[in-house]
Amino acid sequence: MFDIVRLGPGDRGLILTMQERIYAALPEKTVFERSSGEFIEYCLDGGGLCYASLRHGVPVGYRMVYFPRGREFNLAKEVPLPSHxxxxxxxxDTTAVQPEWRGHGLGGLMNARALADLAGTGTRHVFATSSPCNPYGVKPLVTAGLRPVRLVRKFGGHLRFLLYRPFPAGWGADSPRGEEKAVALSAITELEAAFRDGWVGAEVVIDEAGARLRMRRAPLPF
Structure with a gap:
């Protein structure tokens, strides 16, 4: 039904066009951070990995992966990961799907392709940010093996989950005591306290009661 294709240096306009259409349709625009043309070019030209979801050859979504390397913007600086x-x-980085094609699992399909392609790049640490106001954005990241480990202010002071995954192995075993609790994504003070106390997110649950982060005790693996 959908094809996931790798994008290259000539596809800046494709991403910019989709980005603006998707942004314009969002009722809450603070959950989505638009990328500059320069940043998109960097990712397309070897500084990352970029993909499009195609429906009968027509792009309906995209995913961007960014390699900070020596650039200033590096989410690793938010945690005690050694500088070396x-x-x-x-x-x-960004995953975005046009409104009429949400709910078809495109985020998961693009994540799976990107994770497969990440092998061989020398990557050992994967970071992401996502708004706690957007549980449908957080959930596919957690499904891809990233776990919320902090709340941070980024992109003009907007509140974001900071998510992390060791690569390629993923997270190790959780606390042998099996401690677990669920916290509403809207309960910011409680989430901040839980992160400070050594809890990380393990699953996003969305139902008629709202959106909750199922949390377990698990130390950062560095």
Whole structure:
């Protein structure tokens, strides 16, 4: 039904066009951070990995992965990852799908392709950010093996989950005591306290009661 294709240096306009259409349709625009043309070019031209979801050859969504390397913007600086590891970081950057095609699992399809292609790049640490106001954005990241580990202010002061995944192995075993709790994504003070106390997110649950982060105790693996 959908094809996931790798994009290259000539596809800046394709991403910019989709980005603006998707942004214009959002009722809450603070959950989506638009990328500059320069940033998109960097990712397309070897500084990352970029993909499009095609429906009968027509692009309906995109995913960008960013390699910070020596650039200033590196989410690893938000956690105590040793600086000699910063060049081994990848950002799971923007995923966006046109409104009429949401709910078809495109985020998961693009994540799976990008994770497969990440092998061989030297990446050992994957970071991402996502708004707690957008549980449908957080959930596919957690499904891809990233876990919310902090709340941070980024992109003009907007509140974001900071998510992390070791690569390629993923997270190790959780606390042998099996401690677990669920916290509403809207309960910011409680989430901040839980992160400070050594809890990380393990699953996003969305139902008629709202959106909750199922949390477990698990230390950062560095």
């Amino acid at each position: 590891e910063w060049d081994r970081v990848a950002h799971w």
